[in-house]
Amino acid sequence: MRIATWNVNSINARLPTVLQWFEEAAPDVACLQEIKCVDEKFPREAFERLGYNVETHGQKSYNGVALLSKSPMEDVRKGLPGADGAGADGEADDHARYIEALISGPRPVRVGGLYLPNGNPVGTAKFTYKLDWMARLNAHARALLAFEEPLVLCGDYNVIPEPEDADKPEGWLDDALFQPESRGAFRALKNLGLTDAYMQMNGAPGGYTFWDYQAGAWPRNHGIRIDHHLLSAQAADRLTGVEICRDVRGWEKPSDHVPVVVTLDL
């Protein structure tokens, strides 16, 4: 069972590139982020032709997540608990950033796909929203872990966990992705009992998943590792591989993120 995450930066602007990768990589499950469209404008048929069941939690212009699976999905959830209620400032949270389903099969696995808020600039409501969202994710992860089943929470976490996860960490010191509060909230997630799949399987510095479009970040390899798979113990026990599809960043009309795929022996 191969489970992918990929922030595609607009599914409709990226469709030929995304389909090319799906035909080559053929993941069993894929979580997409930043589809940047409402459900009705998601190119559902293109993925159904490749054999996928499609669930979307879309939004106009910004954010939006999708979950694709070759096996049928059950228990589909769109939005974190509390996410469609009130945020810390009392305003309704209408960001489409989380989708989850139980992937059926001989050994079911629950997969949550997430697009964690960027949080820049630090010191604004955007940063407190990021931390508030991470607290809600923590509470939901805690509830899911109580099932003691294979669980994968993957997506664009918008957190650089450690200095080794950036080519130029000094350049990120003032950024929301590398604040002590952001890193601490990510660490708190792991401390619930979740395993960072990349660190378990490889852990070598330089496993970047994002390179900015600007300032020649890709040719200079000024990357960061911010797309992660966090695994429950029951999933981590069966983890056999992690692949960062780095070459996709060099394709024509690329996303600024690349796909990351974990393999579970389920």
Added chain:
DNA sequence: ATGCCATGCTCCGCATGA
């Protein structure tokens, strides 16, 4: 010190991203 590049919409300039 700023913008660089890319996206979608309010569409020819703005907001957002990381």
